[in-house]
Structure formats: C-alpha cells, structure tokens
Amino acid sequence: MSKVEIKVPSVGESVSEGVLSRWIKKTGDLVKSGDPLFELETDKASNEVPSLVAGVLTTTVAEGTTVAIGAIVGSIDTAAAAGVSTPSAAPAPAAVASTNGPHLSPAVAYQVAEKGVDVASISPSGPGGRITKGDVLAAADSKSAAPAPTAPAPAAKPSAPVVSAPVIGGAERAQTRQKMPNIRQKIAQRLVEAQHTAAILTTFNEVDMSRVMDLRAKYKDAFQKKHGIGLGFMSFFVKATTEALQAFPAVNAQIDGTEIIYHNYCDIGVAVSTERGLMVPVVRSAERMGFAQIEKAIMDYALKARENKISVNDLQGGTFTITNGGVFGSLLSTPILNPPQSAILGMHSIKKRPVVVDDQIVIRPMMYLALSYDHRMIDGKEAVSFLVRIKELIEDPERLLLSI
Numbered sequence: 001m002s003k004v005e006i007k008v009p010s011v012g013e014s015v016s017e018g019v020l021s022r023w024i025k026k027t028g029d030l031v032k033s034g035d036p037l038f039e040l041e042t043d044k045a046s047n048e049v050p051s052l053v054a055g056v057l058t059t060t061v062a063e064g065t066t067v068a069i070g071a072i073v074g075s076i077d078t079a080a081a082a083g084v085s086t087p088s089a090a091p092a093p094a095a096v097a098s099t100n101g102p103h104l105s106p107a108v109a110y111q112v113a114e115k116g117v118d119v120a121s122i123s124p125s126g127p128g129g130r131i132t133k134g135d136v137l138a139a140a141d142s143k144s145a146a147p148a149p150t151a152p153a154p155a156a157k158p159s160a161p162v163v164s165a166p167v168i169g170g171a172e173r174a175q176t177r178q179k180m181p182n183i184r185q186k187i188a189q190r191l192v193e194a195q196h197t198a199a200i201l202t203t204f205n206e207v208d209m210s211r212v213m214d215l216r217a218k219y220k221d222a223f224q225k226k227h228g229i230g231l232g233f234m235s236f237f238v239k240a241t242t243e244a245l246q247a248f249p250a251v252n253a254q255i256d257g258t259e260i261i262y263h264n265y266c267d268i269g270v271a272v273s274t275e276r277g278l279m280v281p282v283v284r285s286a287e288r289m290g291f292a293q294i295e296k297a298i299m300d301y302a303l304k305a306r307e308n309k310i311s312v313n314d315l316q317g318g319t320f321t322i323t324n325g326g327v328f329g330s331l332l333s334t335p336i337l338n339p340p341q342s343a344i345l346g347m348h349s350i351k352k353r354p355v356v357v358d359d360q361i362v363i364r365p366m367m368y369l370a371l372s373y374d375h376r377m378i379d380g381k382e383a384v385s386f387l388v389r390i391k392e393l394i395e396d397p398e399r400l401l402l403s404i
Helices: 106-115 133-145 182-197 210-227 233-247 291-306 380-395 398-402
Strands: 003-007 017-023 036-041 046-050 055-059 065-068 072-077 162-164 174-176 200-208 254-256 259-261 268-270 272-274 277-279 320-324 343-347 350-357 360-374
Touching (some): 210 360, 233 291, 343 380
Antiparallel strands (some): 017 036, 343 360
16 A cells, blocks of 8 residues: 655744644545645634545544644555546545444445445455455445435534533523634634733724715726726725825834834735634735725635635734724724734724814714724824824825825
C-alpha cells in the first residue's frame, strides 16, 4: 500500500495551531484530489483543507482536537485510486464502509462504497475470512433483488444535555449546557486581551446624514447601472475615514514594544457578522479606491463570509476598523479595539431627531458616531479632531470627491 500523510497546512504567518472542528470525509471514504477533508478553525477564520491525492481516507485525530501546523491528522491510501481512470469518472459513494468490521482491501472498500452494501450482510469467501470483490457484487445483486425496506423513522438530532437547576418556589426548572464553539473562545480571548493591554477611551459625535442620503438617492440608479453594484453608506464612511487617517496618522498607527509603527496606507477592516462569530476582513489600500471598488470589495467579503470561505489572509494586516452596529438597531455603543490597531470607528442607526440649524429647530436624519482609541498612542485632541473630520466629510460629501 502507498500511504500519503495528511498534514495540517499553514494558513497564515501568525497562526501556529488550530482546532480540527469537523471531518468532512470519514475513515473508509474514497476521496478525490481536491475534495475537502476537514475544517480547521483558528482564532481568525475557518478553513476547509482539501486532499492533495486520491485514495481511501484514514483519520487519526478526533474532531475538536487542537492541532499544530504541520501535525499529521490522518493518511490516504493511494493504491485504492489506481483503478480509477479520472477523478470525475468515480461515482459518488452511496455509503461508507464500516471500519469496525473485517479488514477490507482498498479495491474492496471502493466497491463497498460504490454499491452501497452493508459490510455485515456480506458472506466472505476469501482466504482467512476476507471479503472479495465477488462477495461484494453478489451481495449487491442480492440487495437489488430484495424488496425495498421500509424507511426507518429519522433519528432525533442530538441536543445539548439537560441538567437540573435549583428548585425555586417549589417549581423545578431545567438548564442546557454545551461547549463554547472554538472560534467564540478565541474571540473572547482576544477581546479580553484588548481590554487588558490597551488604555481604551471612547469619544462620541453625531453626524447629519441628509446630504449623503440625498446624494445616494439621486445617483444610486445610475451608479448601479454603471458599476453593477449598489451604492451603500459604508463606502462614504470608508472614504471619509481614509481622508481622516491621512490627516491624523497617529490614529492609523500601532504600538510595537517601545516603538510606533506609522502606516503610509489605509487597510480598513470592515466588521462582518456571521453565524460563526464576528469577522473583520480587510479592504486593502482603501485610500486608492473609488466608491465602486470599495462597494465591490465589501460585497465580495460578505458573500465569502456567508459561504464560510473567508481565509486568514483576508483578515490579516488591517490598520483601522469600522463596525456598523446600526444594521442591528444599535443607537449607541463603545466598540472594542481590534489589536494591534489603535482605533475603531462605530457607526449606528440613523434616526430622525430635532436639531438646531441656523437657529431653527428642524428634523434631520442623525447618526451617532463613536471612536474608541488607545490613549497610549492617541491623545484626546487627535481623537476628537479625527472624528470631527469624518463628520465634516459626511455632512459635505462633495469634499470627498475633491479631497478637500
């Protein structure tokens, strides 16, 4: 037999380990080159690891195990693929051969998977009680001749264990307990580290969204027709942020020991909520992009997040982050830094409120903005001035086009 070891691949410079959260293929499965084998969760993303060769899979590491980059988690017996002319010619296996029964050669294991035969129903005729290909074919013929069995009732999905809770007032209540997902554990760890290592302070302001909303309403159809994508509010804020970051470079910098790293580019992380937790893919060199390029980049990341295809490289290297709690109805919040960045901008819901304009009380669509920043790196004057700059650009969006 020719066995190829399955090793945990490198998924990013700063990632040294991950959690093998799920085997997509199981022991005994015949896999093709390129088939996804397992999911690897890191503190940044979840990645599907594909097979590099074709053959029969054997797993050696259980789901939920923390594994180092380069660790061996299984093997693939390539001899089983010798009789397959092309990967596309192999039919999808209807069942998986049991690994608890008699030993099967790769060729026999393939026939069992292809024919969908229960190993326990096969009468072995080979030397030493081994199952041969002929035994499998005979069992398959017998199965096709027999009447179709009545489908069993579907098994109930496993649920979290129910544990008893303290009895209060004579009434017995119940609780459920389940393990925190690995990616949620990592998120929790990073958020606590941010609170412990940075001197976080938040400053607030409010912005009148009238001009941006009018501009968007006027040109959204033409924008969609020309660029094939909708014109959202986020592109206005990303553009305003890049202008403000270039005016106040300390907000775009980070602390590294006793040194300060100033970035001469704006890699803007845009927080995206997914079923697996919050992810922050990075729009790189956003200061060089137009509105359409920004909108397309954000849309691409949203689709990748929905399909669980965001890679570690998509999440690394941001210099500043924008998070929009307003899409969930948040009126005001204090966002937490995304280390090692020094600041994060929080957007919120747009609400019509009475405001004073030219000594007159008028109703305007207003949004609260929050800037959380590391006071070790950024002084209060810089933080407030940065936020005021964004306010000025959003309230007079033509300045974004002229960079003034």
